[in-house]
Amino acid sequence: MGQAATISNRDFAAAIDMEIAVPGRGHFTVDTSDVYRPGMQCTGYFRHFVNTRIQLFGNAEMTYLSELPDGIVRERMEAYFSYELPAICVARGYAPLPVMKELAERHGVPVFTSRLSTTRLSHRIVSFLDERTSPCVTRHGGLLDINGIGIMLTGESGIGKSETALELVKRGHRLVADDVVEIRKVGDGVLSGSAPELVRYLMELRGIGIIDVRSLYGVGSVMHSKTIDLIVELEDWDSSKEYDRLGVAYDTVDILGVNVPSILLPVRPGRNLAIIVEVAAMNFRLKKMGYDAALEFDRRLLKQLNGG
Numbered sequence: 001m002g003q004a005a006t007i008s009n010r011d012f013a014a015a016i017d018m019e020i021a022v023p024g025r026g027h028f029t030v031d032t033s034d035v036y037r038p039g040m041q042c043t044g045y046f047r048h049f050v051n052t053r054i055q056l057f058g059n060a061e062m063t064y065l066s067e068l069p070d071g072i073v074r075e076r077m078e079a080y081f082s083y084e085l086p087a088i089c090v091a092r093g094y095a096p097l098p099v100m101k102e103l104a105e106r107h108g109v110p111v112f113t114s115r116l117s118t119t120r121l122s123h124r125i126v127s128f129l130d131e132r133t134s135p136c137v138t139r140h141g142g143l144l145d146i147n148g149i150g151i152m153l154t155g156e157s158g159i160g161k162s163e164t165a166l167e168l169v170k171r172g173h174r175l176v177a178d179d180v181v182e183i184r185k186v187g188d189g190v191l192s193g194s195a196p197e198l199v200r201y202l203m204e205l206r207g208i209g210i211i212d213v214r215s216l217y218g219v220g221s222v223m224h225s226k227t228i229d230l231i232v233e234l235e236d237w238d239s240s241k242e243y244d245r246l247g248v249a250y251d252t253v254d255i256l257g258v259n260v261p262s263i264l265l266p267v268r269p270g271r272n273l274a275i276i277v278e279v280a281a282m283n284f285r286l287k288k289m290g291y292d293a294a295l296e297f298d299r300r301l302l303k304q305l306n307g308g
Contacts, residue, residue, distance in 0.1 A: 004031040005132040009110050016124045017114065018089065021096050024110035028086040030054060033129035035089075035122050037061065041080050051083035054125055058118030062094040074099050085109045089125065091118040131192070131225075134184040135256050143176040143193040143226060144168055146281035150226040152181060152193060152260075153277070155234035159267055162203055164234070166213075167274035169221050175213050176226045178203040183228065185256040194225035230261050230284050232277055237268035246294045247283075 006029045013020050036053040040046075042061050065073055081103040088104065090096055093115040096104070104111045114121050141154040142165045153161045162178055169175050177195035186192045195201070201214040201222045214222045231253050243266055250261035263280060267273065283293065 003133055003135050004029055005129075007132060009112075012087070012110075012128070013112055015128050016112075016121070017116070018112040018121075019114070020110065021090070021113045022101055022104040022109070022111035024087070024104060025108040026110070028110055030086050030129060031133055033126045033133050035125050037118075038080065039064075042076060044076050044079070046079060046083075049083065051085055053086070054129070055085055055088045056118065056122055056125070057088065057090045057094070059092050059094075062090065062092075062097075065097060070099075073097065077103055081107050081109065087112065089114065089121060091116060091121045130186060131184060134186050134192075136182060136184045137256060138196075139181050139183055139255070140179065141181050142178045143181045143195075143228065145174040145176060145223055145226045146278055147173070147285065149281040149285055150176075150193065150229045151277060151281050152228050152231045153234065154231060155267075156236075158206070159234045159236070160273060161234060162205055164273040164277060166203065166205070168277065169213060169217055171274060171278065173278070174221055174223045174226075175201065175203070176223055178213075183255055185258065189258050191228040191255055191258050191260065192225050193228050200224075228255075228260055230263070230281065232280055233262060233264050234267050234273065235264060237266040241266075246297070 006027055008027045009020050009023055012018070012028075030053070032053060034053050035056045036050045037056050037058060038049070039061055041049055042064050068076075077097070077099050085107070087110045088096075088100070089112045091114055093113070095113065096111050101111065116124070139152075139154070140157075141152050142161045143150065143152050144165055146168060153164060155161055165175060165178055176193060178199070180196055180199060181193045182196055183191050183193050201212060203211050203213050205211060230250075243264065247263070250263060252259035253262045254260075261284070265273065265276060265280075286293070
């Protein structure tokens with residue numbers, strides 16, 4: 001079971017390219033990305049009916065029902081709709097049977113239709129619901145895609161996160177979120193971040209106000225979501241504090257049970273944070289590819305000390 005999500009008909013239909021045949025309540029709630037094909041229920045068997053999932057009618061179900069006498073179809077559909085159903089999807093361009101539409105309207109169950117094959121429609125539904133039902137938290141910060149690496153900028157308000165993000169966008173990187181990041185656990189050890197719809201692609205700059213990054217810099221300057229690979233925390237420079245100068249190992253931050261690598265960048269006048277963050281992303285990618293400059297330096301130092 002995932003996190004319960006309430007989804008509007010419009011969002012669901014638009015995301016998966018479906019038509020709304022019966023609006024029902026106008027929305028539905030699910031807590032799993034799994035779908036259920038009610039083939040056995042069409043035959044009148046309800047003992048192991050998983051009614052809490054999205055219901056998917058394909059070629060087999062629709063053909064079977066169309067070949068039954070009207071009285072039997074109504075009897076089985078009435079039994080079927082006596083259970084609470086989140087929503088029904090009908091694949092392959094089939095129209096819902098009249099009795100199905102009638103009972104769906106009576107019980108407030110949304111019904112969607114699609115011309116996609118049953119398998120392709122199922123994959124799209126699962127992919128969409130995977131994101132919506134994944135565990136989610138909201139964190140203060142910014143998220144960017146820098147050369148394919150998802151960098152989340154954190155730090156106290158006013159430290160310069162938005163200005164750094166804007167400079168990175170000007171350097172050709174892509175903004176995902178500014179100020180607020182919705183983080184979802186989409187797999188084992190995998191976190192995906194996005195912006196809340198209300199502030200998507202918007203950025204606040206003190207002294208200027210709200211700007212629309214997509215409108216100013218084009219659609220190539222933004223993206224909807226990105227995996228979070230590295231957290232870069234910005235903090236005011238503290239002369240009494242010892243900062244890491246080698247970078248042999250990353251600290252980690254626990255988010256939804258996932259330990260995300262993290263580095264701390266001290267901020268003081270004259271430091272070009274955008275370039276430093278960009279280098280941090282490239283260095284992280286090199287480490288993932290197997291090359292670690294800090295370990296290489298350590299190897300050379302030991303070799304020199306040993307007289308090699």
